[in-house]
Amino acid sequence: MADFFPTGWQHFLAGGLVIGVGVSLMFVLSGRVVGLSSFFSSTWSWFSGLSHFQRDDLVQSRVWRLWVAIGLVLGAALWWWSTGQEAALHTSVSPVMLFVGGVLAGFGARLSNGCTSGHGICGLSSMSPAALVAVLVFMGFAMLTANLVAWLSGGGV
Numbered sequence: 001m002a003d004f005f006p007t008g009w010q011h012f013l014a015g016g017l018v019i020g021v022g023v024s025l026m027f028v029l030s031g032r033v034v035g036l037s038s039f040f041s042s043t044w045s046w047f048s049g050l051s052h053f054q055r056d057d058l059v060q061s062r063v064w065r066l067w068v069a070i071g072l073v074l075g076a077a078l079w080w081w082s083t084g085q086e087a088a089l090h091t092s093v094s095p096v097m098l099f100v101g102g103v104l105a106g107f108g109a110r111l112s113n114g115c116t117s118g119h120g121i122c123g124l125s126s127m128s129p130a131a132l133v134a135v136l137v138f139m140g141f142a143m144l145t146a147n148l149v150a151w152l153s154g155g156g157v
Contacts, residue, residue: 023121032064033126035118036072037109039065 001009026034042062044053091098109115114123114131116138123131 019121023125027122032061033122034068035114035122036065036069037106037115037118039069040106041110042066 005012023034026032038058038061041053042058042065044050045055045058045062048054093101105115109118112119112134114134116135119128119131119134119138124135
């Protein structure tokens with residue numbers, strides 16, 4: 001088990017439980033599905049006059065979705081502060097590439113009517129057959145891609 005989780009598994013369990021409770025509370029208390037890939041489109045509803053982005057569901061949900069996104073950022077900041085990290089985590093990927101990757105991921109999530117975690121957390125918990133198919137396709141292609149990359153890089157399968 002330590003080979004798979006060298007830093008321990010407890011924080012993964014805690015994170016999953018917090019996400020599950022948060023999504024459940026949001027649905028039970030407000031009837032809303034948290035799906036953050038919709039944040040991509042609802043954000044564009046402020047800036048774009050295209051009819052797709054001006055749909056009632058996007059315009060009416062953009063304020064609460066913005067607050068959810070702000071809460072995610074503040075939650076990450078709270079985690080960083082509470083763990084006593086001396087320096088923020090960093091990456092060698094350029095800000096431009098991070099931005100391009102974010103836009104592509106957001107577009108792909110909208111194209112598939114939700115992101116992998118949205119289908120997995122919100123879709124499966126609402127017993128959506130479409131979410132089950134999406135999760136199975138995502139996971140299948142993720143496994144194929146990981147094995148292909150490992151094979152092409154000489155790591156074997």
